Amino acid sequence: xxxxxxxxxxxxxxxxxxxxxxxxxxxxxxxxxxxxxxxxxxxxxxxxxxxxxxxxxxxxxxxxxxxxxxxxxxxxxxxxxxxxxxxxxxxxxxxxxxxxxxxxxxxxxxxxxxxxxxxxxxxxxxxxxxxxxxxxxxxxxxxxxxxxxxxxxxxxxxxxxxxxxxxxxxxxxxxxxxxxxxxxxxxxxxxxxxxxxxxxxxxxxxxxxxxxxxxxxxxxxxxxxxxxxxxxxxxxxxxxxxxxxxxxxxxxxxxxxxxxxxxxxxxxxxxxxxxxxxxxxxxxxxxxxxxxxxxxxxxxxxxxxxxxxxxxxxxxxxxxxxxxxxxxxxxxxxxxxxxxxxxxxxxxxxxxxxxxx
Amino acid sequence: xxxxxxxxxxxxxxxxxxxxxxxxxxxxxxxxxxxxxxxxxxxxxxxxxxxxxxxxxxxxxxxxxxxxxxxxxxxxxxxxxxxxxxxxxxxxxxxxxxxxxxxxxxxxxxxxxxxxxxxxxxxxxxxxxxxxxxxxxxxxxxxxxxxxxxxxxxxxxxxxxxxxxxxxxxxxxxxxxxxxxxxxxxxxxxxxxxxxxxxxxxxxxxxxxxxxxxxxxxxxxxxxxxxxxxxxxxxxxxxxxxxxxxxxxxxxxxxxxxxxxxxxxxxxxxxxxxxxxxxxxx
Numbered sequence: 001x002x003x004x005x006x007x008x009x010x011x012x013x014x015x016x017x018x019x020x021x022x023x024x025x026x027x028x029x030x031x032x033x034x035x036x037x038x039x040x041x042x043x044x045x046x047x048x049x050x051x052x053x054x055x056x057x058x059x060x061x062x063x064x065x066x067x068x069x070x071x072x073x074x075x076x077x078x079x080x081x082x083x084x085x086x087x088x089x090x091x092x093x094x095x096x097x098x099x100x101x102x103x104x105x106x107x108x109x110x111x112x113x114x115x116x117x118x119x120x121x122x123x124x125x126x127x128x129x130x131x132x133x134x135x136x137x138x139x140x141x142x143x144x145x146x147x148x149x150x151x152x153x154x155x156x157x158x159x160x161x162x163x164x165x166x167x168x169x170x171x172x173x174x175x176x177x178x179x180x181x182x183x184x185x186x187x188x189x190x191x192x193x194x195x196x197x198x199x200x201x202x203x204x205x206x207x208x209x210x211x212x213x214x215x216x217x218x219x220x221x222x223x224x225x226x227x228x229x230x231x232x233x234x235x236x237x238x239x240x241x242x243x244x245x246x247x248x249x250x251x252x253x254x255x256x257x258x259x260x261x262x263x264x265x266x267x268x269x270x271x272x273x274x275x276x277x278x279x280x281x282x283x284x285x286x287x288x289x290x291x292x293x294x295x296x297x298x299x300x301x302x303x304x305x306x307x308x309x310x311x312x313x314x315x316x317x318x319x320x321x322x323x324x325x326x327x328x329x330x331x332x333x334x335x336x337x338x339x340x341x342x343x344x345x346x347x348x349x350x351x352x353x354x355x356x357x
Numbered sequence: 358x359x360x361x362x363x364x365x366x367x368x369x370x371x372x373x374x375x376x377x378x379x380x381x382x383x384x385x386x387x388x389x390x391x392x393x394x395x396x397x398x399x400x401x402x403x404x405x406x407x408x409x410x411x412x413x414x415x416x417x418x419x420x421x422x423x424x425x426x427x428x429x430x431x432x433x434x435x436x437x438x439x440x441x442x443x444x445x446x447x448x449x450x451x452x453x454x455x456x457x458x459x460x461x462x463x464x465x466x467x468x469x470x471x472x473x474x475x476x477x478x479x480x481x482x483x484x485x486x487x488x489x490x491x492x493x494x495x496x497x498x499x500x501x502x503x504x505x506x507x508x509x510x511x512x513x514x515x516x517x518x519x520x521x522x523x524x525x526x527x528x529x530x531x532x533x534x535x536x537x538x539x540x541x542x543x544x545x546x547x548x549x550x551x552x553x554x555x556x557x558x559x560x561x562x563x564x565x566x567x568x569x570x571x572x573x574x575x576x577x578x579x580x581x582x583x584x585x586x587x588x589x590x591x592x593x594x595x596x597x598x599x600x601x602x603x604x605x606x607x608x609x610x611x612x613x614x615x616x617x618x619x620x621x622x623x624x625x626x627x628x629x630x631x632x633x634x635x636x637x638x639x
Contacts, residue, residue, distance in 0.1 A: 186501060193500035194490050194509065201476050201487045208474035211412060213462035213491025213552050222497055268478070332478060 002338040009337035014181065018174075025172045033286050035173060040285065041278040042176040043237045048261045048273040049184050050230035055259075056267035056332070057191055058223040059203030060127070061135045063255050064119075065231050067142030070250040071118050072111035072232025073239035074149055077164040078157065080107040085166040090159055097156040104168040108179065108236050115232025116225040118145075123224045127217065139252060149247040163246040170240050179237060183230050188270055190226065199223050203268075264321055264328050272330030279329075288313060364423065365390050365556050365588040366411070366466075371420035372444030373406050373612075380406040382612040383445040384420075388556070393582060393589045395599045397623075398609035399632060404592045405471055407609070408558055412468050413458040419444055424464060424556070428454055463491055467554035469545040471561045471592070475533040481544055482529040485516045488551035516551060522581070523547040539570050543577075550585060557581075559591040563598050575601045600624070608632065 021038075028035050047065060054060050079102050081089055090096035102110070126137045148154070150161040158164075170176060190196050198219050201209040210216050239245040257280075265276030291310040295302045321328070333339060366388040373381040381403040388394045396404050409415040411422055413430065418438055422430040431454040434442035462468075467488075476484050489512040495505035503509075520526045523543040528536060533544060542562055549557060562578070563571045575598055582589055593599045599606060600620045608616040608623060610632040616623060623629055 189503065190497065190501045193497075193503075194486075194493050194495065194505070194512075195497045195500050197479075197483060197487050198490050200479060200483075201490075204476035204478055205474050207414070207458075208470065208476065209487075210458040211414075211462060211468055211470075211474075212488045212548065213459045214487070215457070215459045217457075226497070 006336045006338055017177070017181075021173050021177045025174055030171055030173075037278070037282050037285050038173055039176055039241055040281045042173070042180040043234055043241060044258065044261065044281065045274045045277040046180040046183050046237065047231055047234035048258055048265065048277050049187055049270050050227045050234065051258050052262050052265070052267065052270065052273045053187055053191065053199075053230075054223055054227040055262060056269070056273075057196065057203060058199040058220065060220060060223065061131050062138040062224070062227075063135045063252070063259065064122075064138030064142045064228075065258050066250045066252060066254040067138075067145040068115045068119065068228040068231035069235030069238060069254070070142075070145055070149060070247055072115045072235030073245045073250075074158060074164070074235075074247070075114040075232065076104075076107040076111040076236035077167045077239050077245050079110055080104055080167040081164065082166065089164060089166055090156070092162065093155040093159065096159065104240075107167075108233055111236035112229040112233045115235070116229040119225045119228030120221065123221045127220045127224060139255070142250075142252060142255060146247050146250055158247070161246070161248065163244045164239075165244040168240070169243045176237050176241065179233070183233055184270065184274070187226075187230060191270070195219070195222070260318060264318075266328030266330035266332060268332030269328070269330035269334055271335040272328055272333075275335070276329055284310070284314060364388070365392075365425060366590065367423040368407070368411070369421045369423070370446040370449060371407065371410055371422065372418050372442075372446070373403070373410055373415060374418040374438065374442065374444055377441065377443070379443050380612050381410070381417075381609070384609070384612075384614050386607050386614070386617070388588055388590050390588055391582075391586070392604045393578070393591065393602050395603040395606045396590065396592045396609065397594070397596075397599055397606060401611075402609040403612040404609055405560055406612075408468060408560055408592065411461075411558065412466060413456050413461040416455045418442065419447060419450065421450060424461075424466060429456060429461060429464065430454060459491065462552055462554075465553070465555040466558065467549035467552045467556075468558040469542070469549050469560055469562060471564065473538075473541050473545055475541060475544060475548075477532075477534045479533060480530050481525055481533050481536065482516060482520065484533045484544060485519055485548050485551045486512060488548045489515065491552060519547045519551055522550075522584075523577075538565050542566070542574075546577075546581070550581065554585075554587065556588045556590065559589065559593075561592055561594060563593060563595045566595075568597070571595050571598050574598065578602055 024038070047069060051065050054062050078098055082101050083099060086099065087095040122141050126134060126141070129137055149158045152160045154160070198209070198214045201212065201214055202216060202219060206216060261276045261280050262273055264280065265272030265274070288310050291305055291313055292307050293305065295305050364387045368384055368386050371381055371384045372379065384407060396407065398404055406415065410417045410430065417430060417432050419433055419442070421428055431450060431452050433450040433453070434447055435453070476487065493505070493508060493512070495508060499505050517526060517529070520529055523546060525540060525544055525547065528540065533541070536544060546559070546562065559578070563574050566574060578589060579602060581587060591603070603620055606618065606620060606623045607614055608629050615628040615632055616626045618626070
């Protein structure tokens with residue numbers, strides 16, 4: 001019964017969020033700081049959850065997320081630039097070789113599929129590796145992809161190191177919210193299915209999982225491809241948000257940021273990842289902005305406040321988390337009605353116990 | 358030795374050599390339909406290695422394993438091992454057949470582990486439910502979209518049934534690792550049963566149990582054997598348990614089989630007594 005209640009609770013929350021997003025879209029300026037945080041939050045939530053599927057639920061320590069986002073973003077851009085605009089976008093490459101364009105939704109799906117296809121290919125050799133070695137190999141893959149997409153010879157397809165633009169993008173918050181919500185819902189359904197349990201079994205004990213009839217190679221590849229699919233969709237959303245895309249921007253820094261979010265949220269917690277994404281971007285884009293600008297109080301200049309100090313504070317916060325709160329915000333728990341009730345009941349019990357004393 | 362089709366499991370000339378160490382040497386044995394057969398021997402005799410060969414964790418250096426009359430694993434000393442090989446019965450086989458452990462489990466061989474290997478971050482219920490995955494016909498899409506709801510429900514019912522059987526239905530929502538030791542062992546057996554095996558391999562199921570628990574375990578093993586029409590192959594150190602439940606016993610010492618027979622024959626076998634108590638030096 002608690003499961004049913006949890007589901008209803010989640011759906012009610014979701015409906016409330018949709019209403020909130022609709023209202024925010026009307027009252028807030030689309031380019032304001034709050035909108036920036038919320039839009040980035042939606043996009044990176046999806047990417048963080050997809051990374052958590054791999055790192056937190058399947059136990060594969062992969063650092064290729066930026067590479068798959070890049071592939072997704074480029075696939076989307078290349079396929080959806082209107083045919084009429086291609087001449088101006090691909091001005092150094094005679095209008096490029098792709099001379100058709102597909103609608104944005106098909107572009108999003110293709111972004112995921114192409115990412116997953118790349119994941120399948122590199123998964124063949126790379127998924128034989130374990131832990132750190134897998135991380136190094138996938139990180140290397142992401143860097144190679146970044147260089148590859150800027151290669152001049154591929155110019156007619158990728159526009160070389162020039163940016164791609166003029167593809168359809170979104171202006172409202174509702175769009176990234178809905179796409180991310182659908183994708184995350186699908187991931188949650190997968191995690192709670194028989195296959196999700198198999199992923200968790202692999203994470204907990206590979207030898208036992210194999211002895212229980214779980215085909216390790218098959219399931220690892222599946223998790224890797226699905227994670228990359230959603231990273232690709234996330235990359236496409238990011239491309240839409242930025243309205244231009246350039247391979248140069250998809251550095252390993254981006255992967256580290258997402259990894260941080262996943263760790264802060266808690267490995268193995270979807271709601272943790274989502275919560276951490278919004279907190280992370282609110283802090284880095286908004287709440288901690290003031291650290292970057294010099295501040296005068298009367299004649300006295302507050303020390304240390306200058307451009308770049310924000311990153312220092314951020315690094316310290318991250319170190320503190322890694323040192324003292326390794327479980328992250330949620331550990332491997334989820335936010336749910338039954339969880340909240342339990343917490344509430346415990347608090348009340350403690351309170352009444354205190355009163356009696 | 359008869360080579361009838363009644364053999365559920367048959368090992369022929371199995372040798373497992375790690376580098377220069379021969380862990381199991383030229384071991385042949387068989388387990389017939391409906392039997393409980395025990396494999397005993399002092400520490401380091403190669404018992405668990407034999408299990409790992411049967412379940413596909415290790416590829417044997419030489420020999421062949423039959424399951425229900427069909428070869429499931431076969432190998433001969435090749436490559437580097439050609440020169441290094443120190444076991445016996447070389448030059449009999451010339452084929453290579455190897456399968457990953459999950460394929461062998463799918464054929465109907467399930468096992469438990471000597472050092473308990475439960476899925477630590479999952480509940481008791483989930484631990485058993487996972488073992489139903491291999492018989493599932495859903496693919497990841499249909500499972501994600503819940504098109505396999507009927508199958509899922511059946512799996513959950515079956516899981517609950519198994520947990521009741523091993524007496525863990527009250528603990529079903531506890532974390533697997535929070536259970537006391539004896540219950541963890543029972544959970545491992547329930548998990549193995551959930552894969553619907555015809556042959557069950559138990560690796561020291563009574564390790565760490567007190568005499569009363571061991572006695573209960575003996576009854577329990579017989580019960581599941583009858584109920585699921587299993588054939589059971591067990592490694593055990595508790596001699597009381599072995600003598601109580603086994604139809605036949607094989608004894609390994611330093612990788613070699615030194616005796617085989619009924620419990621009474623083994624108890625009086627001089628080789629076995631020497632292996633366990635040591636030979637007196639005059």
